Amino acid sequence: MSEIAPDFKRELLSLLPNLRAFAISLCGNADRADDLVQDTILKAWGAHESFEAGTNLKAWLFTILRNEFYSQMRKKGREIQDSEGYYTDNMAVHPSQYGTLDLQDFSKALNELPEDQREALLLVGASGFAYEEAAEICGCRVGTIKSRVSRARTQLQKILDIQGEGDFGPDSQSATITLRAFAK
Template sequence: MRSPDEAEIVACIPSLRRYARALVSDRDRADDLVQDTLERAWSRWAMWQRRGEVRAWLFGIMHNQFIDRLRAQRSRPEDSAGDALPEQLQRPLQNDALELRDLDRMLQRLPPEQREVLLLVAVEELSYQEVAGAIGVPLGTVMSRLSRARARLQEELRGPGPVRTGAAADRLRRVK
């Protein structure tokens, strides 16, 4: 039988896997990130101060692991995943799998600090305060990053449109 502490950690694994998969967009690397997070959490269990949810604490550990890997990857630019992304999205009609792939690519184009805040709030449904505690930034920074991430995703979803100039553009701006 598992201890209550162990059961709390095990209950968080699906959320950790989902978050890791969205962060790194590669199943194997995501599983490695979850594994490293769980190992670190278990080895430092005595350090957890039980001031909040264990889930937020685990996401904080994962955040730190992700940032550490990102910094290491920056020192090796040939391994960068951003170079492999296409410049323009392919939006096929009536095809959910491709739309999901496109959304994942858009998420990967976001700066990591914006992507992680967006995922923790929108997918994992953590409160702004929990996100701030998990990634170690002020509440205002969480709100700012979330706002910028949402704006950038909206811009990406609109895609490149025709450039309008002159009277037609002025009329379009005045529509109420």
């Protein structure tokens, strides 16, 4: 790293009040403005080699300050305060390949069911029809639909070797679809 010219240092220090005033006008807060000026000075100090002597240092510093301000604003828009880790815990995403495999297994098992059970399960579990509506669609009694759905769920649990809710896929998409099929 090359030596910083004394003129650069002197002019930089003389511009601090102007930088602070500009920073306050952007931030509206003296503390944030001071932090912004400090960040600006650090960036300018680190990039002093790219400054061409004899050009307008004030304009160069104001550009750095302005760019830093807008960078911080963009970054702030993407960040949230999460000191307790609540948001971080809820944002975790499981790998999608497990869910895709679980969904493929479920689809294969569903196709192994007798047609009347599969139809009843899809109407009630996946399409959200009430038992009465499913019975009307299938042209049978409500008790028959309930029995078909129950047998289909039991058979799927055996085929998929499901012991409880912990056996469902780790991703929310496949777990929701699979849970809905076994619900009610």
